[in-house]
Amino acid sequence: MKISQRIVAALLLALLIPLPALAQGVSAAAQMERFSDGGVAFQYPSTWTLTDKSNAQNQHLVLELKGTAAQIMVLVERTPSTKPGERTAALRTRSTTFADIMTKELEKLGATVERTEVSTTAGGVQADGLKLRASPGNQPGSVEVYSFVLGGRIVMLTLLRPDSDALAAAPAWSAVRSSLRVSESSASAVEPSRRIVDVPIYVAPATSQSAPPPAPVPAKFAGLDYGKVAGSSYANNFFGFRLVIPFGWRVQGQEVKDMLSEKGRETIKTDNAQTNAQIDTSVNNTVNLLTIFKYEFGAATDFNASLICGAEWLPTSMSANQYLVNARKVLEMSSQQGQYSIKPFTTETVGGEGFAVMEVVTSSINQKYYVSIKKGYALFFILTFASDEDEAVLRQAIRSVRFS
Numbered sequence: 320m321k322i323s324q325r326i327v328a329a330l331l332l333a334l335l336i337p338l339p340a341l342a343q344g345v346s347a348a349a350q351m352e353r354f355s356d357g358g359v360a361f362q363y364p365s366t367w368t369l370t371d372k373s374n375a376q377n378q379h380l381v382l383e384l385k386g387t388a389a390q391i392m393v394l395v396e397r398t399p400s401t402k403p404g405e406r407t408a409a410l411r412t413r414s415t416t417f418a419d420i421m422t423k424e425l426e427k428l429g430a431t432v433e434r435t436e437v438s439t440t441a442g443g444v445q446a447d448g449l450k451l452r453a454s455p456g457n458q459p460g461s462v463e464v465y466s467f468v469l470g471g472r473i474v475m476l477t478l479l480r481p482d483s484d485a486l487a488a489a490p491a492w493s494a495v496r497s498s499l500r501v502s503e504s505s506a507s508a509v510e511p512s513r514r515i516v517d518v519p520i521y522v523a524p525a526t527s528q529s530a531p532p533p534a535p536v537p538a539k540f541a542g543l544d545y546g547k548v549a550g551s552s553y554a555n556n557f558f559g560f561r562l563v564i565p566f567g568w569r570v571q572g573q574e575v576k577d578m579l580s581e582k583g584r585e586t587i588k589t590d591n592a593q594t595n596a597q598i599d600t601s602v603n604n605t606v607n608l609l610t611i612f613k614y615e616f617g618a619a620t621d622f623n624a625s626l627i628c629g630a631e632w633l634p635t636s637m638s639a640n641q642y643l644v645n646a647r648k649v650l651e652m653s654s655q656q657g658q659y660s661i662k663p664f665t666t667e668t669v670g671g672e673g674f675a676v677m678e679v680v681t682s683s684i685n686q687k688y689y690v691s692i693k694k695g696y697a698l699f700f701i702l703t704f705a706s707d708e709d710e711a712v713l714r715q716a717i718r719s720v721r722f723s
Contacts (some may be wrong), residue, residue, distance in 0.1 A: 350364070354369060357373070359378050359502075360498075362498040363382055364494060376397060376398075393475075393499070398472075399503055418464055430454055432452070439465060440497075441465060441476055442500060447465065448464050462477070472503070476499075485578050551564050552564060557694070559723040560723070561719075562609075565611065565715070568612065569611065604631050605630070606630055608628045608630060609628040624706075626700065642690050660681075661679050675690050684705050685705070
């Protein structure tokens, strides 16, 4: 079957993941375990197995998921580090030493290792580290190692996973990082380890963060502002708008956005090489500017409402309505055809600008797509919700948009 020239990758990632795959993936993480001992505490999905390899110097906890090669390690020094200079050197040494060991092991398997500096948030603080990329046995994957200080104690946090296990590992990685707590004393915490059911993971409110694109930046995206989150708002200077983030909702990092995009690409792959090539082109032409979930990715809930803002570079000019027409054609080709209905297109004013709107309805989940053509891009907002309450919150977010 011949596909339309324009494949709307962002729509595919939002439709084919939450309907119903993303909701099922989040639901699977509904039961959480809590580790709490020696002043160290964190939550993780009950599907993972925790092994305690602690010794007199360090608390050493290893998490593994059966059926995958994914592994998460939490290593915390028992004795607090009191001298900032020594602490800085120790952090650098820990990350570098671990990365050197892993590099040697990967090179023994004949793999070429690429090393880059990375950062994330863990325990409510910024954690800097190193990321290794390699393809041993033609199986691409990554190793990440972060060293930082919590409660005056040095912490090393690592994630090992092949790319094929990236989506499976994401909920646990997010849970550990967001819930990690370390006290100054290594004495056993008062609360014993226990199972927690249906308790969302607490995430400290975002203060200021930006989501820069992966380097190098393609020429078609040169000059594009990927926007910045500051406090409770998101601003994008390139498209000239601001948006208020719903209170308590979670802004997702680049790792989650990349995984969702790749999952969307995989979901709609066909046996037609030409179609697949066009799908890849559209995915490569699309950038995810902002992804907000009601709960943290992998949190304990049956469904995770979301707002996605993105932009697709258009090699040829078209109207917003034509963009949605092409998106509808893609949906009609998908394997989930028949599980939803598409309402007639409408138009709405968002922040003083006209947007074409498409609504997709299933038995339990609704989505609304707002599209406007700006500066050679299709700028879009995608709302995904399963309740009137979530719809009201998302509509308020859209009403908060202001174009300058």
